[in-house]
Amino acid sequence: MIHLQRRANPSKLMGYLAPFIALLLTLAAGFFLFLMLGVPVGEAFRAYFIDPISDSYGLAELGVKAAPLIMIAVALSLGFRAGVWNIGAEGQFILGGICGGAVALYFYEVEAAYVLPLMCLAGIAGGMLWAAIPALLRTTVNANEILTSLMLTYVAALLLSFLVHGPLRDPDGFNFPESRLFHDAALLPSVVQGTRLHIGALVAIFITVMAWVLLSRTLLGFALRVNGTAPRAAKHAGFGQAGLVWFSLLFTGAVAGLAGLFEVAGPIGQLNSTISPGYGFTAIIVAFLGRLHPVGVFFAGLVMALSYLGGESAQITLNMPLAVTGVFQGMLLFFLLAADVLINYRIVLGRERVA
Amino acid sequence: MSDPSTSVLIALTVITAATPLVFAAIGELITERSGVLNLGVEGMMLVGAVSSFLCVHVYGSAPLALLVGMAGGMVMALLFGFLTLSLQASQVATGLALTIFGTGLSALVGQSLIGVAYGGLPKLHIPVLSELPTVGPLLFQHDVLVYASWLLIPAVSIFLKRSRAGLVLRAVGDSHDSAHALGYRVIRVRYFATLFGGACSGLAGAYLSMAYAPMWVENMTAGRGWIALALVVFAVWQPGWVLFGAYLFGGITILQLHGQGIGINVPSQLMSMLPYVTTIIVLVLISLNQGRVRRNAPAAIGQAFHPTT
Numbered sequence: 001m002i003h004l005q006r007r008a009n010p011s012k013l014m015g016y017l018a019p020f021i022a023l024l025l026t027l028a029a030g031f032f033l034f035l036m037l038g039v040p041v042g043e044a045f046r047a048y049f050i051d052p053i054s055d056s057y058g059l060a061e062l063g064v065k066a067a068p069l070i071m072i073a074v075a076l077s078l079g080f081r082a083g084v085w086n087i088g089a090e091g092q093f094i095l096g097g098i099c100g101g102a103v104a105l106y107f108y109e110v111e112a113a114y115v116l117p118l119m120c121l122a123g124i125a126g127g128m129l130w131a132a133i134p135a136l137l138r139t140t141v142n143a144n145e146i147l148t149s150l151m152l153t154y155v156a157a158l159l160l161s162f163l164v165h166g167p168l169r170d171p172d173g174f175n176f177p178e179s180r181l182f183h184d185a186a187l188l189p190s191v192v193q194g195t196r197l198h199i200g201a202l203v204a205i206f207i208t209v210m211a212w213v214l215l216s217r218t219l220l221g222f223a224l225r226v227n228g229t230a231p232r233a234a235k236h237a238g239f240g241q242a243g244l245v246w247f248s249l250l251f252t253g254a255v256a257g258l259a260g261l262f263e264v265a266g267p268i269g270q271l272n273s274t275i276s277p278g279y280g281f282t283a284i285i286v287a288f289l290g291r292l293h294p295v296g297v298f299f300a301g302l303v304m305a306l307s308y309l310g311g312e313s314a315q316i317t318l319n320m321p322l323a324v325t326g327v328f329q330g331m332l333l334f335f336l337l338a339a340d341v342l343i344n345y346r347i348v349l350g351r352e353r354v355a
Numbered sequence: 356m357s358d359p360s361t362s363v364l365i366a367l368t369v370i371t372a373a374t375p376l377v378f379a380a381i382g383e384l385i386t387e388r389s390g391v392l393n394l395g396v397e398g399m400m401l402v403g404a405v406s407s408f409l410c411v412h413v414y415g416s417a418p419l420a421l422l423v424g425m426a427g428g429m430v431m432a433l434l435f436g437f438l439t440l441s442l443q444a445s446q447v448a449t450g451l452a453l454t455i456f457g458t459g460l461s462a463l464v465g466q467s468l469i470g471v472a473y474g475g476l477p478k479l480h481i482p483v484l485s486e487l488p489t490v491g492p493l494l495f496q497h498d499v500l501v502y503a504s505w506l507l508i509p510a511v512s513i514f515l516k517r518s519r520a521g522l523v524l525r526a527v528g529d530s531h532d533s534a535h536a537l538g539y540r541v542i543r544v545r546y547f548a549t550l551f552g553g554a555c556s557g558l559a560g561a562y563l564s565m566a567y568a569p570m571w572v573e574n575m576t577a578g579r580g581w582i583a584l585a586l587v588v589f590a591v592w593q594p595g596w597v598l599f600g601a602y603l604f605g606g607i608t609i610l611q612l613h614g615q616g617i618g619i620n621v622p623s624q625l626m627s628m629l630p631y632v633t634t635i636i637v638l639v640l641i642s643l644n645q646g647r648v649r650r651n652a653p654a655a656i657g658q659a660f661h662p663t664t
Contacts, residue, residue: 004443006661085447137635141642146394146447147585148638151631154578158631162624284451321466323573326459333452334434337444345443 004345014342019289019300022336029331039318047317048310058309060195064267065308067200068093068259068279070301073286074204074211074294075255079248081215081292082224083231086249088134088149089256090280091156092127096257097264098160099126101271104186104264105168105179115185119261127257128250130156135249139242145249153280161273168271178272188266200262204301207255212294220247256280277308278326285333304329363492365613370501371567373605375400375559377504379583380590380597381511382555387587388515389548390528390655394450395435396556397580398457403428403557404564405461405468408571412471421500421561428557429550431457436549440542443659458574468571475569476500500562507555512594524548528653531660541660556580578631585634589641591651600637607633 034044052058072089079086100123107115130152137143161177170180188198215221223239224247235241264275286304290297311325379396386393393399407424411417435453438444476498485495515521526534527544535541559579564571582604590596610619611626619626641648 004441004661087451133635137639137642141639142645143635143638143642144588147581147588148635150581151578151585151634154631155628158624158628162622165624166622281455285455288448321463323459323462323466326455327463328459330452330456330459333448334438334456337438337449337452338442340444341442 003348003350004341005348007344007346010343014339015291018339018342019291019296019336021339021342022289022332023303025335025339026328026332029335030328033324033327037320039320044314044318044320047314047320049306051317052306052309052313057195060192060197061309062302062305063197063201064195066301066305067198067204068263069283069286069304070204070298071200071207071259072252072256072280072283073290073297073301074207075252076283077287077290077292077294077297078211078215078224079252080228080287082227082244082248084138084245084248085146086131086134086149086252087146087284088130088151088153088280089252089283090276090278091149091153092130092253092256093260093263093276093280094153094156094160095126095130096123096260097126097271097275098156098163098260099123099129099257100261101179101182101264102163102168104182105271107186108180108183110183111185113185115183116188116265119186119265120258123257123261124254125257127253127255127260129253130257131249131253135246138245138249145245149249160271160275164271164273170270179270181270182265186265187269188262196267198262198266200259200266203258203262204298208294208298215294224248282308282329285329288333289336307332363489365609366493368609368612369602369605370497371605372608373601374501374504375562375567375579376583376586376601376604377508377598378500378555378559378562379580380586380601381504381507381594382552382559383583384587384590384592384594384597385511385515385524385555386548386552387656388528388592388653389524389545390531390653390658390660391436391439391545391549391552392446392450392657393432393435393453393549393552394447394584395431395453395457395580396552396583397576397578398454398461399428399431399553399556400560400563400576400580401457401461401574402431403560404575405465405560405571406557407561408468408471408473408564409464411473411565412468417476417565420565421558424561424565425554425557428553428555428560430553432549432553432556435553436546439659440545440549443661446657446659454580462573465571465573469573471571473565473569476566498566500558500566503558508594508598515594525653528655531655531658535660535662541662545660556583559583582630582634585638588648589637591641591647592653593651604630604633 031041034041053062072093076086076089100119103119103122133152134145134148137148138145164177164179168179170178191197191199191201223234224244226237227234227239227241227244260275264271268275282304286300287297290300307325307328311322314320314324315322379400383393383396403424406427407420410423411420431453435449438449439446478496478498481495485491515525523539524544527539527541531541560576563575568575586597586600589600607629611629
């Protein structure tokens with residue numbers, strides 16, 4: 001019999017190793033998945049992990065996908081540390097896109113330098129507004145923020161669909177559910193010539209550094225950590241629970257809203273009914289894979305961005321369904337959660353002795 | 356609305372919309388009463404939906420397909436149980452993973468099933484009773500799962516309140532340490548409760564793909580798994596209220612479909628928001644009475660248990 005024996009102290013080494021163990025196990029499981037699907041394994045792995053980043057354009061695309069993931073996941077990880085389960089970042093992302101996009105359409109054909117900053121502010125405000133609802137409901141009537149933030153994601157997606165089918169639809173667009181293409185003044189400039197890499201990549205780095213400083217150097221960061229690991233101690237120390245809930249949700253909302261605006265003003269360039277390939281949900285996996293630590297999240301974001309690119313590349317070259325990406329992401333999180341057991345427990349052979 | 360047969364027809368669609376919610380919510384209720392919070396209902400439902408539809412497509416047997424749908428949900432629940440109960444992983448994170456994984460897996464498996472037609476579960480007409488005017492078509496001309504959902508509620512209620520096993524289940528959910536001290540096998544009870552939740556979610560999914568739709572559409576649950584989770588809170592963990600809540604939501608879902616027909620002229624996307632907005636409102640209303648929630652919520656919900664700690 002195999003059983004678990006609690007370690008005297010959590011293993012630091014295993015904390016660092018677990019994500020790598022999980023990645024290896026996911027690759028192994030992917031190997032069998034490809035075998036079962038009858039896909040040539042070598043080609044599939046190449047299409048997934050090597051082809052997408054084999055040239056500078058591919059690397060830039062990695063940045064385009066990683067930027068929203070890292071931005072949202074870093075923000076989420078702060079809340080997760082404090083025990084605030086905002087899983088509606090997807091909705092906050094969409095609202096940011098809607099509000100920022102609406103500003104772009106309102107100032108259509110206005111060639112002014114203030115349009116883009118205004119769009120960013122609107123995106124941030126939209127995301128914060130959407131996150132404020134679960135925060136308000138949690139702090140006033142103690143309604144579960146998991147359910148409220150998730151329900152709001154569905155509402156946001158439907159709102160976007162309504163807007164691009166109706167009020168914001170391109171008048172010359174042959175009734176396609178999409179807005180006008182944004183004017184040049186409303187589009188994010190590219191950071192690297194000839195690629196789609198936009199300022200979001202720099203913002204992602206900035207937010208990562210900021211969150212690191214916040215967590216390790218400020219009282220607020222300490223309060224967030226204590227509230228998650230020892231809520232009662234946090235209470236006795238006078239760290240207001242409500243304040244932490246508000247901070248976690250509003251900060252994530254702002255960042256997710258900005259990421260949503262970057263997406264519509266960057267790679268997409270208009271509003272349509274599918275502005276997010278699930279960044280808000282994938283960011284949850286990114287946050288865990290990165291150990292809820294800003295630097296870890298940064299690298300985890302790059303890994304998950306590769307899984308998006310790989311999914312697209314495998315769809316084109318091997319005709320693989322895009323859904324494989326979701327299976328990979330789910331498996332990765334499972335293996336990570338399983339590997340995490342090694343942090344607090346030791347696997348021991350032999351009968352368990354219960355006192 | 357004046358035509359009685361129209362209102363009966365609308366009532367019938369409410370029943371079909373409510374049935375998957377009854378199954379998913381009552382399964383989760385049992386899981387939660389044992390102290391386990393499984394947020395993966397949506398994922399288990401999707402796997403149940405796709406596996407039962409695949410089975411009926413390949414083998415043509417509806418009873419077998421329902422069993423396969425249950426089994427699909429149970430395999431997912433087993434995965435959840437292994438991670439959270441045996442390996443002590445976080446229940447919240449594992450539940451989210453289960454949903455993400457189930458969404459991807461069902462989309463992958465369901466690729467070949469898109470556009471496949473199925474006639475739907477056969478209706479069982481109860482002799483004599485089904486001939487009654489109005490009441491007959493309303494109550495006695497349904498498929499087997501609707502009857503099963505009606506029987507399941509009192510059965511679960513009696514199990515929880517009157518049976519020894521139900522008492523043990525509640526004890527484990529309220530205080531695993533005391534239950535353990537009394538010699539009950541906490542982890543084993545929780546495994547059973549989790550598997551029951553998986554089977555019910557699988558059936559809920561099977562109902563969607565085999566009776567409600569009846570076809571396979573990627574991500575066809577559209578948040579019903581999450582609504583079921585909210586229903587359990589709404590029902591303050593009481594089976595009878597689950598039935599009421601599920602039918603309330605069934606009604607709202609149908610209002611959204613028939614809104615235009617009965618003269619509500621609102622864009623369809625805004626009508627489609629109704630179930631989600633209602634879920635939030637309902638959660639708020641329930642949460643207003645914190646005392647009632649706290650008295651009824653399983654005290655040990657979401658907490659990991661390890662016998663040596």
